[in-house]
Amino acid sequence: MEQRSIPRIMIAATGSGSGKTTVTCGLLQAFLNRGKKLASFKSGPDYIDPMFHAEVLGVKSRNLDLFFTGENLTKYLFCKNSENTDLAVMEGVMGFYDGLAGKSMEGSSYDLARKTQTPVILVMDCKGMSVSIVAAMKGFLELRPDHFIKGVILNRISPMIYEDIREFIESELNVSVLGYLPIMEACRLESRHLGLVTAKEIGNLKGIVQQMAAQMEATIDLEKILEISKEALPVTYEIPEEVKRIKKFIMNVPVKIAVALDKAFCFYYQDNLDLLQELGVQIVPFSPLEDEFLPEGIDGLILGGGYPELYLEQLSRNKNLLCEIRRLVRDGLPCLAECGGFMYLHQYVLDRDGIPFEMAGVIEGESFPTIKLARFGYLTLTALEDNLLCNKGAEIKGHEFHYWDSTNPGKSFHAQKPLRKVNWDCIITQGNLWAGYPHIHFYSNIEVAFEFLRKVVKG
Numbered sequence: 001m002e003q004r005s006i007p008r009i010m011i012a013a014t015g016s017g018s019g020k021t022t023v024t025c026g027l028l029q030a031f032l033n034r035g036k037k038l039a040s041f042k043s044g045p046d047y048i049d050p051m052f053h054a055e056v057l058g059v060k061s062r063n064l065d066l067f068f069t070g071e072n073l074t075k076y077l078f079c080k081n082s083e084n085t086d087l088a089v090m091e092g093v094m095g096f097y098d099g100l101a102g103k104s105m106e107g108s109s110y111d112l113a114r115k116t117q118t119p120v121i122l123v124m125d126c127k128g129m130s131v132s133i134v135a136a137m138k139g140f141l142e143l144r145p146d147h148f149i150k151g152v153i154l155n156r157i158s159p160m161i162y163e164d165i166r167e168f169i170e171s172e173l174n175v176s177v178l179g180y181l182p183i184m185e186a187c188r189l190e191s192r193h194l195g196l197v198t199a200k201e202i203g204n205l206k207g208i209v210q211q212m213a214a215q216m217e218a219t220i221d222l223e224k225i226l227e228i229s230k231e232a233l234p235v236t237y238e239i240p241e242e243v244k245r246i247k248k249f250i251m252n253v254p255v256k257i258a259v260a261l262d263k264a265f266c267f268y269y270q271d272n273l274d275l276l277q278e279l280g281v282q283i284v285p286f287s288p289l290e291d292e293f294l295p296e297g298i299d300g301l302i303l304g305g306g307y308p309e310l311y312l313e314q315l316s317r318n319k320n321l322l323c324e325i326r327r328l329v330r331d332g333l334p335c336l337a338e339c340g341g342f343m344y345l346h347q348y349v350l351d352r353d354g355i356p357f358e359m360a361g362v363i364e365g366e367s368f369p370t371i372k373l374a375r376f377g378y379l380t381l382t383a384l385e386d387n388l389l390c391n392k393g394a395e396i397k398g399h400e401f402h403y404w405d406s407t408n409p410g411k412s413f414h415a416q417k418p419l420r421k422v423n424w425d426c427i428i429t430q431g432n433l434w435a436g437y438p439h440i441h442f443y444s445n446i447e448v449a450f451e452f453l454r455k456v457v458k459g
Helices: 020-033 048-057 066-080 109-116 132-143 159-172 205-219 222-230 241-249 270-278 312-317 319-330 340-344 447-458
Strands: 002-004 008-013 038-043 062-064 087-091 120-125 149-155 176-181 235-237 255-260 265-267 281-286 300-303 335-338 346-350 356-358 363-369 375-383 395-402 404-406 413-416 423-426 428-430 433-436
Touching: 002 066, 008 020, 008 109, 008 222, 020 038, 020 048, 020 087, 020 205, 020 222, 038 048, 048 087, 048 205, 062 066, 062 270, 066 109, 066 235, 087 109, 087 222, 120 132, 132 149, 132 159, 149 159, 149 222, 159 176, 176 205, 176 222, 241 447, 255 447, 265 340, 270 281, 270 447, 300 319, 300 340, 312 319, 312 356, 335 340, 340 346, 340 363, 340 404, 340 433, 395 413
Parallel strands: 008 087, 008 120, 038 062, 038 087, 120 149, 149 176, 255 281, 255 300, 300 335, 335 433, 346 363
Antiparallel strands: 002 235, 346 356, 363 404, 375 395, 375 413, 413 423, 428 433
16 A cells, blocks of 8 residues: 655535636645645546646646546546645536536545545635525535535625625634635636636736735635645555556657647647656647648657637648648558547538538548537447457547537447436547547556557557
8 A cells, every 4th residue: 555645625616617717726826926836636527627727837737537547546646646746736626516427426526535535625606695605505514524625715705795704604614714705807717618718728817817816815814725735634545557557568669649739639638648658658749720740750640639610720721731641540640539639530620600621531521510519428438349449348438528529420439428328339440540529538448558559559
């Protein structure tokens, strides 16, 4: 057994839209201003919030996801990525108790806090409430006795009633009120169909988080938060079998993989990229928006998710790159494409007005907009045939969230939603190609990464 003592907190909330990301980024900046060495994490499969954390910290942020990696491996990844830090900050997902399939606490922020024994600071959106704040808080404290909630931040509350509500909460409930934030319209982070816009799209993000940090210095007890973080018990875990297998599989030949990385393609699980690098891969970023050609000498290609639908004209104009990708993939270059990358490989992608834009043409058919989420949420993928990543019958955990669909979604895998009877076939596999809407997590089945690299090396 391994044991690590890591000061840590979770910023959770009563529901989506309560201000978790804004508060988390403000706190990260405030503690960074105080000279603290920080690590940050996002509970669940979300890509966008970790990008905001990374913009504040200047270092990568990572996901902690119990559905993908289970309890022991999740704790290992947390400890691995929190070494030598003064404070690790986890941002929760949705409402504190909201978990799998919308009817379970499994995989919720509460579940992660409980399994990692992390003290929780609950963000409550108080706009339009006064005494009812106390009733709502009471419900969160009493639903489960092992909630780990140690404090609350009152968000969007009038300074005129704050002291009265603080006294009411602390007289009625066994929880500390750690401060408040007034309504700050200038610090509101924009959103779109996948949640927040990406961090790179907000030109004044640094100014926003510095303004938040200054407000927190004035109205939130940062010292108390640090004290709470130090009360966290050591994290105990076993060295996962997956990690032991990594050391046996490190590549002994040079391997270069091109990874699409720009405003249009930016959704990657950092642990996936870290794993490839630990296995000896040289990751070479490129921009489908700006670069006319792929990096030289590459052995494989990864096209991640993102927002290609926002940049269709620019992507379509880059004919040299589109032609090169089509030629190389058809000639056998191993290619893994997820969601936005899958759309990019189609013959056409339609915009919201139904106007088609020519894309790489590796995959027959077109990607088109829908009026609602096409499919979303966690899923378990079972291979229906041998493919680039695994053999028939193998399982991979994944996630879908998209408003564009395809006339050719594929049928090489069967997708099953957890705790639901919803299922479908998906993903196109053609020898060197694995392409579909699901995002996958390598640590859910580490053999996937190994098999991908075997195929890359064989060419």
